[in-house]
Amino acid sequence: DTEVTQTPKHLVMGMTNKKSLKCEQHMGHRAMYWYKQKAKKPPELMFVYSYEKLSINESVPSRFSPECPNSSLLNLHLHALQPEDSALYLCASSQVTEVSYNEQFFGPGTRLTVL
Amino acid sequence: AQSVAQPEDQVNVAEGNPLTVKCTYSVSGNPYLFWYVQYPNRGLQFLLKYITGDNLVKGSYGFEAEFNKSQTSFHLKKPSALVSDSALYFCAVRGMEYGNKLVFGAGTILRVKS
Numbered sequence: 001d002t003e004v005t006q007t008p009k010h011l012v013m014g015m016t017n018k019k020s021l022k023c024e025q026h027m028g029h030r031a032m033y034w035y036k037q038k039a040k041k042p043p044e045l046m047f048v049y050s051y052e053k054l055s056i057n058e059s060v061p062s063r064f065s066p067e068c069p070n071s072s073l074l075n076l077h078l079h080a081l082q083p084e085d086s087a088l089y090l091c092a093s094s095q096v097t098e099v100s101y102n103e104q105f106f107g108p109g110t111r112l113t114v115l
Numbered sequence: 116a117q118s119v120a121q122p123e124d125q126v127n128v129a130e131g132n133p134l135t136v137k138c139t140y141s142v143s144g145n146p147y148l149f150w151y152v153q154y155p156n157r158g159l160q161f162l163l164k165y166i167t168g169d170n171l172v173k174g175s176y177g178f179e180a181e182f183n184k185s186q187t188s189f190h191l192k193k194p195s196a197l198v199s200d201s202a203l204y205f206c207a208v209r210g211m212e213y214g215n216k217l218v219f220g221a222g223t224i225l226r227v228k229s
Contacts, residue, residue: 004158042205042219043159056216090158101147101166101209104217106158 004107006091012113015081021110023074023091032074033104034066035090043090049074050096081114088112117142119208121220128196130229136191138206138220148189149207149217150180159205165189176200196227 004025013019023032031050035043048056049068063085065077074091088111092104118141128134140146147166151159163174170182180191189206206220 006158040203040222040224042222045216048216088156092159101164103149103161103164105161106151108158109156111156 004091004093004105006089006107006110008110009108010111010113012115013078013081014115015083017081018077018079020078021076021089021091021112023076023107024072025093025105025107026072027093027105028071029093029105030071030096031094031102032068033092033094034074034076035092035106036085037088037090037109039088047076050098078112081112083114086112086114117208117210117218119206119218119220121204121206121223123223124221125224125226127226127228130198130227131195134193134196134200134225134227136204136206136223136225138189138191139187140189140206140208141187142208142210144210146187146189147209148180148182149209150174150178150189150191151205151207153203153205153222155202162191196225198227198229201225201227 007022033048034046037043045058046060047066052068063080067075088109090109091107094104095102120139149164150162153159162178163172165172165182173179178193182189204223207217209217
């Protein structure tokens with residue numbers, strides 16, 4: 001299985017809602033990533049988990065809360081978002097982060113709209 | 116600082132003609148270079164990477180890329196473009212700086228016309 005899956009595909013939420021994005025991979029990768037992507041722009045790194053521990057937080061606002069329950073799953077909990085948070089949220093995985101030439105495998109993304 | 120430049124916002128090519136999407140990089144130490152493609156409303160798909168060795172790297176869907184150390188470039192090429200190659204292409208570099216993070220270029224839209 002060489003796939004990263006993400007659910008839901010689309011999400012519309014109000015600014016007072018709480019929702020979660022989910023990501024799953026079964027490639028045995030020990031590094032997982034969350035990216036935010038605006039239309040026709042490159043992905044922006046948000047968080048990196050390495051061996052289920054948060055290793056990089058790119059100064060992301062606390063209304064985004066990541067969680068890595070096990071080596072296959074990655075969640076992104078959302079609360080009190082702003083309209084400017086509307087974007088495509090991409091999950092990716094790779095073999096360990098310490099080796100720079102490991103490519104990342106991306107999921108299809110969740111299209112988030114904040115009203 | 117680690118950076119990637121894609122000098123062309125858009126590249127237009129006729130179907131059947133060769134295509135080139137340009138990428139230049141700046142990194143301390145050995146560069147690890149990647150190309151990804153993104154189709155509309157989809158995630159990024161890995162095409163190919165350069166680690167070391169042969170300067171011509173072959174990847175998925177008939178794409179290849181040429182690493183040129185003296186020009187610090189890693190241009191993506193394909194001998195004969197298909198309409199289905201139309202997409203957004205990202206070059207990326209990863210090195211020892213910044214915790215091994217992947218740094219993306221701004222992206223190049225490729226349009227192949229029949």
